[in-house]
Amino acid sequence: MGFPARFIAFEGGEGAGKSTQARRLVAALAARGIPAVLTREPGGTPGAEAIRALVLGGEGEGWGARAEALLFAAARADHVERLIRPALAAGTWVVCDRFVDSSRAYQGGGGGLDDADILALHRIGSEGLLPDRTLLIEIAPEIAAQRLILRDAGVDDRIGGRAAPYHARVAAGFARLAEAEPSRFARIDGNGSTDTTHSAILAALGEWL
Ligand code: TYD
Numbered sequence: 424m425g426f427p428a429r430f431i432a433f434e435g436g437e438g439a440g441k442s443t444q445a446r447r448l449v450a451a452l453a454a455r456g457i458p459a460v461l462t463r464e465p466g467g468t469p470g471a472e473a474i475r476a477l478v479l480g481g482e483g484e485g486w487g488a489r490a491e492a493l494l495f496a497a498a499r500a501d502h503v504e505r506l507i508r509p510a511l512a513a514g515t516w517v518v519c520d521r522f523v524d525s526s527r528a529y530q531g532g533g534g535g536l537d538d539a540d541i542l543a544l545h546r547i548g549s550e551g552l553l554p555d556r557t558l559l560i561e562i563a564p565e566i567a568a569q570r571l572i573l574r575d576a577g578v579d580d581r582i583g584g585r586a587a588p589y590h591a592r593v594a595a596g597f598a599r600l601a602e603a604e605p606s607r608f609a610r611i612d613g614n615g616s617t618d619t620t621h622s623a624i625l626a627a628l629g630e631w632l
Contacts, residue, residue, distance in 0.1 A: 428511045429631055432522035435560035436594050437583045438567035439613050440620060445520045447621045452516060455632060460510050463520035468505045471498035479580040488534030492541055495526045500548030524557055524600050529582060532596020533589045558624055559601050560613035
């Protein structure tokens with residue numbers, strides 16, 4: 424066996440550039456001969472994508488923070504069991520656009536749930552699986568707002584469309600998580616160009632490349 428396959432997660436607020444950077448990372452890994460699968464949360468498997476439609480789509484007032492946390496944990500359980508663990512066991516790296524720290528920052532920081540409760544759901548659903556490295560992409564709120572206008576043309580999902588104070592609590596939640604676990608998290612400045620951010624990401628994974 425060569426080196427173990429790594430599980431890499433991208434985290435950050437809306438408009439941080441996670442999806443673009445996740446795609447670039449998978450391409451950079453492929454160029455080094457490292458097989459990697461790109462996936463996202465909520466979603467990644469048919470069951471989890473069905474839950475995604477339930478949580479993020481639809482009309483009306485939507486879900487409360489507790490129901491939301493349970494649905495995200497259920498989607499994650501399916502994703503971990505059916506896609507993430509089998510890929511890692513087969514020697515394929517997994518690059519995931521959002522993972523459990525999104526539940527901790529959004530339903531916890533944003534929605535006011537206890538971090539210990541979210542981690543308990545994660546233990547039940549996914550045996551507490553954590554990424555080997557979590558890349559937290561941080562950007563200024565004004566830059567996020569500009570990028571979202573371009574990307575979404577004013578159309579938000581249920582969570583993305585929440586008011587600015589909710590998103591400020593989410594950003595603060597991510598920052599606290601990164602401070603608490605400095606060896607798992609790498610904080611990446613996402614305010615610059617796509618190329619600059621991509622280079623910072625490769626540097627943050629340098630020990631494995
Ligand atoms: P997505 O379209 O992936 O958002 P973005 O492109 O901004 O990353 O939608 C995911 C939304 O779901 C986003 O608003 C964050 C939210 N979310 C949670 O609230 N909790 C979670 O556990 C996850 C995975 C996502």
